[in-house]
Amino acid sequence: GDTVFIADYLLERLAQLGVTQMFGVPGDFNLAFLDYVEDHPKINWVGNCNELNAAYAADGYARVKEGSIGVVTTTFGVGELSAMNGIAGAFSEQVPVLHIAGVPSTSQQKNKPMLHHTLGDGRFDAYFKASQQFTISQATLTDAASAGAEIDRILTDCVVTARPVYLMLPTDLVHTKIPAKRLRTPLNLDLPANDPDTEEFVLDEIMKLVDQANGDVVILVDACAIRHNVKSELADLLKKTGFPVYAAPMGKSVIPETYDRYGGIYIGSISRPEIKENVENAKLLLSVGGLKSDFNTGNFTYHTPTNRTIELHSDNTRVQFASYHGIGMKQLLPKLTARMQPLHLDASAISVPKFISPVPKEDNEIISHAWLWPRVGEFFRSKDVIIAETGTSSFGILETPLPGDAVFLSQILWGSIGWTIGSTLGAALAAREVGLKRTILFVGDGSTQVTVQELSVMMKMGVKPIIFLLNNRGYTVERFLHGQTAKYNDITNWRWTSLLTAFGGIEGETCQSYTVRTKTELDALLNTESFARADKIQFVEMIMEMHDAPKGLKAQAKLSGIPNKNISVGLNTDA
C-alpha cells in the first residue's frame, strides 16, 4: 500500500484538525522535521523569537480557532524547557496545544552519548518526565510500527480533553515511512457518551429542583463552557428558556454581552451589588463550566449555597451535594434544554440588570482606570478579538461590556505575565482565518518587558493588532497586593514608541506608535478613523498613574485582607 513519512503523517493529521500555523524555534534536533513543514502546502512555519513566546502564540491561536489546536515545535532540552511555562499555562487554562520536541535519534536515545542540550549525565528522559507534569498525554516515538497510533492517541486526547500533549519526535523517525492508510479515517474526537441511566436520573433530579424553584433559575457561565465547546448548546438553552445569565470573569464573552438577558460579571463579593444579589438570591443557580479559582471568584467569596446549586462540567455533574462522574455537559445540555423549554414564560418575568458601563465625567485629564475602561468599551466593534494581560488590565476590562460577537481572551487562572504578547500573535493569525476582525490588546509595561520581542514576529507575519500599553512605571497590580512603594515593583521606563521601529517596522508605513497623556488625546485617537481601521500594527503608550487601579482590583486587594499575609489565603474553597 502507499506509505508516508512520519513527518508528513503528523502534518497531515494536523491539517485535518484545521491547523494552518506552526509556532516554534528551529534547533538541530528538529531541522529535519522543519523541512517537511516548510514543504507542506497547508501548514505555515512561524519562526518565533523564543520558545516561551511560541508556546504562548500556540495557546492564543488555539483559543481563537475553536475546534482546532495550537502547535509549537521546539528542540531537545533547551527549547522544550523554555516552552514549559507556556505549556503548563495551557494545561491550567484548558487549551489544546500540541508540543512537538525534536529529539535525538532512536539509536542515540539508546546509547545516550553526551550530546549538546543534554544534562551531561546520560538522563535522556528528564525532559519527558518534567513534561508529564504539564501535559495530559505524552508520546515518545520509538519505532515505525507504533508511530501512527501514538500520534493519533495524543492528538485525540488533546482535542477531547482540551489540554496540552507532548510528542518526542526523534530525528531519524522523521523520514521513516509508515502506511498512509490510517490517515483515511479521521480521528474520532467524540466525547465519551454519558451513561443513559445516570443521565436520565440526573435530568430528573435537576428538573425537580427547577420545579421547586418556580423557574427562578439563574445561569452562570464560566471558563469551561468555552474550553469544552458548549457555546452553541448554551445559546440554545438560553434562547429556549429565557433564564437570566451572568458570567464569571473567565466566562466573559461566552454569552454575547449585548444579550438582553445577560446581566454582567459575577465575581462573588466584588460583583456589582445588583449582580451579587440576583445571583446569590436565585432559588436555583445553574453553573456551566465553573472554575472556582481565587481571581475568578473574588477570592472565594461566592455566597451560593450548595443546596441551591447545580454544576455542569465537561466530565461530571453536581446536583446539590451529589456528584455524578462521567456525566458531561456537552451531551447533557441539549436534553436539559428540551425539558426546560416550557419554562420560558416564568423565566422571562425575572428581571436582569442592564450590563452597561457609561463613561464617567471626571474633571481632570488623567487617563484613569475609572475612565479608561468604559471609554475603550465605546471603541470596540463587532468581531473584535480583545485580549487583556494579567495586571490592572485583566481587572479593568471585566467591567466593560464587549460587542456581542467579540472574542475575549485573558489568563485569569494561570496569570503568567507576558502571555498576551505571544498569544496576541497567535490570536491575530487565527482571527484572520475565522473571519474575526481587529485584535486589540491591553497590556502593562511590566508584562510587555517579559516577552516584547514577539512584536517583531507580528510584523513579520503581517498581523495588525492595536496594542494599548498601560505605562504606570511598574507592577501596579502588585503594589495593590503588597509593596505599594517597594523598589522591587518599579521597572525601568522604555522608549515604548521606538520599539516597533527598533524591531524592523517602518513608522507610518508598516507600523505606527503613539503616546497619549490625557483623556483628550486618547479620545481623539480613538475617534480617528484611520486608527480604528487598524490597517497596520499600532502601539499606543498610555501614560497612567502609578497608584491607580480598577475598582475590581482594589476590592480584590481589600478582600485579601492584610496585604502580604493573607493574599489569596482561600478560606472558602470548595473547588
Added chain:
Amino acid sequence: GDTVFIADYLLERLAQLGVTQMFGVPGDFNLAFLDYVEDHPKINWVGNCNELNAAYAADGYARVKEGSIGVVTTTFGVGELSAMNGIAGAFSEQVPVLHIAGVPSTSQQKNKPMLHHTLGDGRFDAYFKASQQFTISQATLTDAASAGAEIDRILTDCVVTARPVYLMLPTDLVHTKIPAKRLRTPLNLDLPANDPDTEEFVLDEIMKLVDQANGDVVILVDACAIRHNVKSELADLLKKTGFPVYAAPMGKSVIPETYDRYGGIYIGSISRPEIKENVENAKLLLSVGGLKSDFNTGNFTYHTPTNRTIELHSDNTRVQFASYHGIGMKQLLPKLTARMQPLHLDASAISVPKFISPVPKEDNEIISHAWLWPRVGEFFRSKDVIIAETGTSSFGILETPLPGDAVFLSQILWGSIGWTIGSTLGAALAAREVGLKRTILFVGDGSTQVTVQELSVMMKMGVKPIIFLLNNRGYTVERFLHGQTAKYNDITNWRWTSLLTAFGGIEGETCQSYTVRTKTELDALLNTESFARADKIQFVEMIMEMHDAPKGLKAQAKLSGIPNKNISVGLNTDA
C-alpha cells in the same frame, strides 16, 4: 536565645557565601520575601525582565564569582517554570545556582485551594517534581523546626557539587522566627575526603605510568577544572612539572593562554594538526576535569587510547581502564604534584607549539570570520571577561588566544541560545566585584532576539559591556548543520542600533551603538581609545555574510557527515 526570621536566615547564609546580587522577578508569592531582600544591607535585588533571563544572569554571576553562588528568585508556577531552562543549563554545565521559588503558605499547601498560578487540579507538587529533574537537591520548607537545617543542606550541596538547588519558600514561613544560633557556624563546604589507602594506591598507579612514559606527559584541562575549582592546584602542577598543557573548548582560559607551555585548544579531529599530533601521540595523557560532549570533542573524535590516559574528575579518578570512585582531584592533585616535581627537566624538553592566531591579510573589506576572530584577539586586554554565545561565535572564539588573566564564558554543552545576554549581565556585575575589567560579548542576531530585553537591565544596573552582534541575517550555525537556504533559518532584521535607546538608554551618554560594515570600520573602532575604554554600554552591529563560518564550525559540520542525519550521532562515546 536570639531568633531570626527565616527570610533573614536565608539571606545571611547567602551573604556568608559572598552573594551580593539576587536575580529574579517579583510575584505575589515572593513579595513578602523581597521585603527582606530590599532591606538587607549586603544583598541587592536586581529585578530582571523575565525569569529565564534572571536564571541566566545568576548562572553568569556564579561563573565569574568563583567560590560564591548565583541566586534567582521567582514566583510559584509561572515564574519558576519560566526559569527552568536556565536552571537545567546550570545543572548541565555544573554551575552553582540557588533557585528560590516563593510559594503558597504552608496551610495552602495542605488545603490546596484553586489559587492563580496553579494547574487547577490541586497538584501543588508538580513544579517541585519537575524541578527535581534539574537540580541536585531540593527543599520545601514546611515548618520552623527544620527550616535552618534544610536551607543549610541545599546550600552545601549547591557549593560542593557545583550544581543548582531548589528551595520552595512558603509565604508564611518568610516571617517565621527560628533560632539564630546555627548562623554562627559557617557552612561546612569541605569536599568529602579521599580514602587514604585508595588514594595512595592511585598515586602509585599513576606514577608507574608516568615513569613508563619517561616524562612524556601531556595535560588536557577541561570544564570541570573550573567548575570544581582546581585552578590553583593545576597551576601548581604545571609550574612544578613543566608538562605541556592543552585545553578542551570548555576548559579554555583555565590555563592562561599566554603561558609558554600552553599549546591551545584540543578538539579531536578538528584541532590544529600540530595540537592533534602532540596530544594524541603523548605517551601519557593526563586529563583534568574532562567533559566529553559532542561539541567539546570535535564530535567524539578523540584519538586518545584509554591505556595511555589518566582522567582526574571531581569525584573519581580513572587510570587506564580502572575507575576509582570517590577519589576526587581537588585533594589528589597536590599530592600528585609533589610526587611529579622531579620530572621538570624531562618535561621541559617536550616542545609545545605557540598558540597564536595572526590576523590574515584578505583583499576585501568583508568582515569575515577568518579575519574577525584574530582581529578581536588583539583588542582583548588583561582582566577582560569574554563571553561567546552558541552559534558561529562560540566556534570562532576558540581559535583566538585570550589574555592570560582573561575569563572566558561559553555554554558549549548546554548550548541554549540567548543565554549570553542574561549571563553577561550577571558576569558583568560579578566582574565589578572581583576586580575584573571589561565584559565583552559576542552574540548572534538570532540569539539576541531570544532574550534581548535584558539589555535594559544592564543599563539599569550600570554595567558597561561591549556587545558585538554578528548580523548575518539568521541562524548561520544551523545553516551549516542543516538547511543552508531554508527559510526557517532566516530571521527578521532589526534596527539593532536602536535597541539601547528604545530600552531607555541615552545615546552618547549612557549608551553608544555602532554599525560596522567593513574591516576598515571595525578596525578603526577597535583602535579608538574611547571605545576600548568601555565607560558606557556599547553595542556594535557587525554586518557579516550569511554563509560564512569559522573554520571550526565548518569542520564540525563536515564531521557530522551527511547534514541532517548524522549530526552528533556520537559513535565514539566513552563518556
